[in-house]
Amino acid sequence: MAAPRIVEIHEAVQGRNNAVAARNRRLFAELGITVVNVMSAPGSGKTEFLARTLADAAVWGPAPSSNSTSVPTFIPPAGPNLTADAPRRLRTAVIVGDIATDNDAKRLSRTGAEVVQITTGGYCHLDAGMVAQAADGMNLCGLDVLIIENVGNMVCPATFDLGESVRVALLSVTEGEDKPLKYPTLFQRADVVILNKIDLSDAVEFDRAAAMGNLRRVAPDAHVFEVSARTGRGMSRWYDYLRARATGDNLDSTEDRESTDLLVEAHGGS
Amino acid sequence: MHEVGLMQDALDIALEHAKRADATRILAVRMRVGALSGVEPSSLEFAFEVMKAGTPAKSARLEIDAVPGREFEVIEIEVE
Numbered sequence A: 001m002a003a004p005r006i007v008e009i010h011e012a013v014q015g016r017n018n019a020v021a022a023r024n025r026r027l028f029a030e031l032g033i034t035v036v037n038v039m040s041a042p043g044s045g046k047t048e049f050l051a052r053t054l055a056d057a058a059v060w061g062p063a064p065s066s067n068s069t070s071v072p073t074f075i076p077p078a079g080p081n082l083t084a085d086a087p088r089r090l091r092t093a094v095i096v097g098d099i100a101t102d103n104d105a106k107r108l109s110r111t112g113a114e115v116v117q118i119t120t121g122g123y124c125h126l127d128a129g130m131v132a133q134a135a136d137g138m139n140l141c142g143l144d145v146l147i148i149e150n151v152g153n154m155v156c157p158a159t160f161d162l163g164e165s166v167r168v169a170l171l172s173v174t175e176g177e178d179k180p181l182k183y184p185t186l187f188q189r190a191d192v193v194i195l196n197k198i199d200l201s202d203a204v205e206f207d208r209a210a211a212m213g214n215l216r217r218v219a220p221d222a223h224v225f226e227v228s229a230r231t232g233r234g235m236s237r238w239y240d241y242l243r244a245r246a247t248g249d250n251l252d253s254t255e256d257r258e259s260t261d262l263l264v265e266a267h268g269g270s
Numbered sequence B: 001m002h003e004v005g006l007m008q009d010a011l012d013i014a015l016e017h018a019k020r021a022d023a024t025r026i027l028a029v030r031m032r033v034g035a036l037s038g039v040e041p042s043s044l045e046f047a048f049e050v051m052k053a054g055t056p057a058k059s060a061r062l063e064i065d066a067v068p069g070r071e072f073e074v075i076e077i078e079v080e
Helices: A015-030 A046-057 A103-109 A128-136 A184-188 A208-218 A235-252 A257-266 B003-020 B041-051
Strands: A005-012 A034-040 A092-098 A114-119 A145-149 A166-172 A192-196 A223-226 B026-034 B061-067 B072-079
Touching: A005 A015, A005 B003, A015 A034, A015 A128, A034 A046, A034 A235, A046 A092, A046 A103, A046 A145, A046 A235, A092 A103, A092 A128, A103 A114, A114 A128, A184 A208, A192 A235, A223 A235, B003 B026, B003 B041, B003 B072, B026 B041, B041 B061
Parallel strands: A034 A145, A034 A166, A092 A114, A092 A145, A166 A192, A192 A223, B026 B061
Antiparallel strands: A005 B072, B026 B072
């Protein structure tokens, strides 16, 4: 019998998923599509948040002389088809991942956006291959924003790159102030953190300062938006961010997250 | 709970390399698991015990090198 010997491997286990994710990212960049991967626990209000986003964020403007409010307003650069006073439009579509049922897809379809349901059949997360397959059946031409509603789960989706350009972690005030410490991976890797259901803050005696402190310990650089998807409070800043990301990505079709972030900052981010 | 799928991928990587090296048996699989990888070592061990049955790795031990960072990789295998 041969003597024991060592075979060196040094291969990343997720290398295969990452290769597909890189292919997705290239395709989406070539088409000028901003892809947003939205992750949260079940019941955080992802679907309500996305339904309102799809309904309200898609059309805005006309831009000139609307110098509103104290919140930072990103002025997206005009695309080739836009005149100064025409409403600006984002074409949006959604991929929805659930373990079972197409209830969320039905709910989101009512907004008029194209919605594709992935039913994972027990799998706890979406992977890059599932997204590639779903995108293959969609009309991607002219699309500005593709939102991916991941399976409701704070653990597994965090570790699978789908080829997205923006990672969003959503958290609601009803979940407790220490959620970011309990599920650090999701928040550490998030570009954006949405704090949802702020209309219920008083009812659940939400300690905002403690929650923000915990969040900043694991995600010091994430853009944070405090919203109520139900009442609409706080949503406009998120729309501004999303529009700036989408129009910025359309300008140069860049894959470079850093430069896009800088563009957002330059237009008045926090 | 995604460790089952990940362990399957890791085991496939190990088995492929063992075959390529003309090995008949895998004695050990060494992996590096980062604290930020989102992978839970104990779940990985459980999945390994279940999945190695019936493969050339059926009597292999899993050795996990826990590190900081996001790495999650198969470092090497010991074979004969």
